[in-house]
Amino acid sequence: MTWRQAWNDFWFAPRDLRSVGRFRIALGLVVLMKLGLLVPVLDDFFSETGMLTLAQSRMKVPAPRLCLFDYLPVDCAPVFLGAMLVIAALFTVGWRTRLMSLLLYLGMASIDQRNWLILNSGDRLLTILLFFGMFAPLGATYSLDGLSARRRGRLPSGPVQGAYWAVRLMQIQICLMYFWSTFYKIRGEVWASGEALYWVLRNLERVRWPLPSVLSDTMLGVNFLTYGTLLVEMLFPVLVWPARTRALMLACGLVLHLGMEYALTIGIFQYVVLASYLLFLERN
Amino acid sequence: MTRHPLARIGITLFIGVHLVLITLWNLPPSAFSDRLRPAITPYFRFASLEQRWSMFAPTPDRANRYLRARITYRDGSERLWAIGRLDHRLVWDKLILERTRKLVENVWNPKKGWTPFYPQICRWAAREVSRDPTRPPTKVDLELVWSKIPQPPQGLRQDPITEWKYRVIYTALAEELAHP
Numbered sequence: 001m002t003w004r005q006a007w008n009d010f011w012f013a014p015r016d017l018r019s020v021g022r023f024r025i026a027l028g029l030v031v032l033m034k035l036g037l038l039v040p041v042l043d044d045f046f047s048e049t050g051m052l053t054l055a056q057s058r059m060k061v062p063a064p065r066l067c068l069f070d071y072l073p074v075d076c077a078p079v080f081l082g083a084m085l086v087i088a089a090l091f092t093v094g095w096r097t098r099l100m101s102l103l104l105y106l107g108m109a110s111i112d113q114r115n116w117l118i119l120n121s122g123d124r125l126l127t128i129l130l131f132f133g134m135f136a137p138l139g140a141t142y143s144l145d146g147l148s149a150r151r152r153g154r155l156p157s158g159p160v161q162g163a164y165w166a167v168r169l170m171q172i173q174i175c176l177m178y179f180w181s182t183f184y185k186i187r188g189e190v191w192a193s194g195e196a197l198y199w200v201l202r203n204l205e206r207v208r209w210p211l212p213s214v215l216s217d218t219m220l221g222v223n224f225l226t227y228g229t230l231l232v233e234m235l236f237p238v239l240v241w242p243a244r245t246r247a248l249m250l251a252c253g254l255v256l257h258l259g260m261e262y263a264l265t266i267g268i269f270q271y272v273v274l275a276s277y278l279l280f281l282e283r284n
Numbered sequence: 285m286t287r288h289p290l291a292r293i294g295i296t297l298f299i300g301v302h303l304v305l306i307t308l309w310n311l312p313p314s315a316f317s318d319r320l321r322p323a324i325t326p327y328f329r330f331a332s333l334e335q336r337w338s339m340f341a342p343t344p345d346r347a348n349r350y351l352r353a354r355i356t357y358r359d360g361s362e363r364l365w366a367i368g369r370l371d372h373r374l375v376w377d378k379l380i381l382e383r384t385r386k387l388v389e390n391v392w393n394p395k396k397g398w399t400p401f402y403p404q405i406c407r408w409a410a411r412e413v414s415r416d417p418t419r420p421p422t423k424v425d426l427e428l429v430w431s432k433i434p435q436p437p438q439g440l441r442q443d444p445i446t447e448w449k450y451r452v453i454y455t456a457l458a459e460e461l462a463h464p
Binding site for chain 1: 292295296299302303306307310312326329330331332333334335336337338339340341342343344345346348349350368369370371375378379380381382383384385386387388390391400401404405407408411412433436437439440441444445
């Protein structure tokens with residue numbers, strides 16, 4: 001196979017879209033979770049009497065920006081959130097998916113840019129995936145759109161295949177996330193020396209539930225957690241691609257992120273990453 | 285299906301441009317990346333594609349910290365209100381209030397230029413504590429409260445909270461508090 005053929009095969013060969021449909025559902029549920037968690041604190045984060053006014057939000061992200069709050073009444077946050085919840089639900093079930101995908105991206109980008117002081121990595125990754133997701137056939141499978149298309153005879157009865165290039169972009173974004181995460185970690189002495197997780201697990205603002213004492217209260221346990229984290233993040237971008245090592249790599253990532261979710265409160269990050277893992281469960 | 289040659293060329297350009305931009309954006313500070321980043325920033329900020337995958341990197345936080353608003357009233361009484369203090373919270377509260385921890389993580393260091401945001405945070409804190417119009421606050425001190433985590437291995441079986449210290453990072457007076 002020539003380079004050109006390999007490129008075309010990787011990016012443009014039609015592929016089974018069932019994993020993409022599952023990803024859409026998972027991502028939609030994560031969006032609903034994010035929005036649901038904002039409901040109790042809407043006033044604190046998105047009102048003029050909260051921690052950041054609309055004018056202040058423009059200090060870091062000046063115009064032109066993709067923030068619908070700039071064009072809506074200043075007290076629109078409850079209605080805006082309500083609309084986003086409806087759009088997210090429709091996106092999840094795959095109704096008018098392309099349109100909902102666009103609206104969801106616009107809405108989440110607006111929420112991010114309205115108050116960037118409270119954003120974590122999960123928010124950033126979520127919005128980036130929604131951006132690339134606008135170009136992906138997210139509604140082809142496991143969706144009301146797909147059901148409707150089959151009834152009208154516009155889709156075959158078997159597995160649906162379709163354009164995969166936007167899915168590849170999302171997959172590569174995940175790999176780049178792990179690559180740069182490893183890059184920045186190994187520049188730190190505490191990661192190279194194996195003591196990084198000692199500090200992380202003693203940051204009580206983040207800790208959720210304590211890990212077994214053998215892991216968190218011994219240097220051997222701390223070293224294991226630190227180097228284990230580095231190893232998974234370092235190997236993921238490489239070993240997730242070959243079919244032979246993909247399942248193992250995804251399993252290791254699953255353990256890593258479930259472990260992080262058990263021990264730490266880091267917003268929606270783990271859920272976004274685990275939803276993205278569904279993109280790698282492609283069938284050839 | 286992307287079979288049309290022009291479509292493939294367009295998509296290939298889209299892919300190439302974004303992969304290059306994402307890579308350039310994530311480069312560590314250097315003469316090269318510092319020159320490029322201003323050119324990329326407008327698009328990345330507009331499209332919410334900004335990303336920095338440096339959680340706990342290169343060095344995790346070595347202190348527990350939160351912000352505290354000390355609200356003083358005309359009669360001299362004081363109320364304290366903690367922002368981003370989650371260590372004694374229940375799991376569900378932590379899930380909801382995790383974003384206040386993120387706020388503290390972003391703004392606690394006045395040397396990084398966050399001072400313009402402190403007045404609004406003080407006003408917000410004062411409102412959260414009391415919305416009684418007959419008892420307006422005369423002053424709000426925004427305090428950084430921190431406790432250094434003991435060094436390993438001595439700190440392995442100790443309480444990570446040794447001694448809370450605090451210092452005032454901003455004071456908002458009545459006039460500033462009254463300003464909407």
